[in-house]
Amino acid sequence: EAQVTQNPRYLITVTGKKLTVTCSQNMNHEYMSWYRQDPGLGLRQIYYSMNVEVTDKGDVPEGYKVSRKEKRNFPLILESPSPNQTSLYFCASSFAGGGQGGFEQFFGPGTRLTVL
Amino acid sequence: GQQVMQIPQYQHVQEGEDFTTYCNSSTTLSNIQWYKQRPGGHPVFLIQLVKSGEVKKQKRLTFQFGEAKKNSSLHITATQTTDVGTYFCAGSWGKFQFGAGTQVVVTP
Numbered sequence: 001e002a003q004v005t006q007n008p009r010y011l012i013t014v015t016g017k018k019l020t021v022t023c024s025q026n027m028n029h030e031y032m033s034w035y036r037q038d039p040g041l042g043l044r045q046i047y048y049s050m051n052v053e054v055t056d057k058g059d060v061p062e063g064y065k066v067s068r069k070e071k072r073n074f075p076l077i078l079e080s081p082s083p084n085q086t087s088l089y090f091c092a093s094s095f096a097g098g099g100q101g102g103f104e105q106f107f108g109p110g111t112r113l114t115v116l
Numbered sequence: 117g118q119q120v121m122q123i124p125q126y127q128h129v130q131e132g133e134d135f136t137t138y139c140n141s142s143t144t145l146s147n148i149q150w151y152k153q154r155p156g157g158h159p160v161f162l163i164q165l166v167k168s169g170e171v172k173k174q175k176r177l178t179f180q181f182g183e184a185k186k187n188s189s190l191h192i193t194a195t196q197t198t199d200v201g202t203y204f205c206a207g208s209w210g211k212f213q214f215g216a217g218t219q220v221v222v223t224p
Contacts, residue, residue: 035214040125042204042216043159059213090158102147102208107158 004108023091030096032074122215139205
């Protein structure tokens with residue numbers, strides 16, 4: 001089954017404790033992206049990757065890191081989480097398109113993160 | 117700042133009624149996508165519009181891309197309870213950005 005998986009689905013942590021949210025897709029997509037969703041603000045892009053070893057900042061990259069060592073995986077790293085990073089996070093993938101758009105994005109189920 | 121704006125933010129609809137949600141951009145878009153997110157779920161792709169003035173239909177949903185490629189609309193006819201959710205547009209112009217979404221509540 002074609003899918004995007006994220007782990008963990010739920011996470012409660014404390015300020016400053018490094019964490020990683022994993023994202024994996026099995027559709028051989030070149031493009032992967034991370035979003036955070038907050039009430040009234042919609043989906044805001046954190047980082048995206050057009051292909052292996054190619055990553056770029058989205059609209060809200062501060063406090064986050066990513067890596068793309070393999071085509072299927074795109075982990076999101078919070079080196080020192082803070083309460084303002086409490087949010088619902090989505091990973092998405094698609095075939096690569098010009099200007100980031102152009103192809104349907106497939107979303108993972110989401111990770112709800114709470115930072116105390 | 118946010119360059120893809122959606123209105124309204126909330127839409128309460130009686131079952132059977134029609135409604136329209138709008139997406140506006142300050143920049144000319146190369147394409148626009150629409151997604152639907154059910155409560156507690158993840159966004160699911162509905163459609164992509166590429167051409168100026170393009171109109172596409174999916175059953176009771178009609179999507180339109182403006183002539184100047186700066187705005188788009190989603191019109192739903194005869195709303196059903198299955199239409200509940202948040203509808204997002206996402207524009208591409210070299211960057212890619214989602215609007216804040218229109219949350220739709222349907223009253224039986």
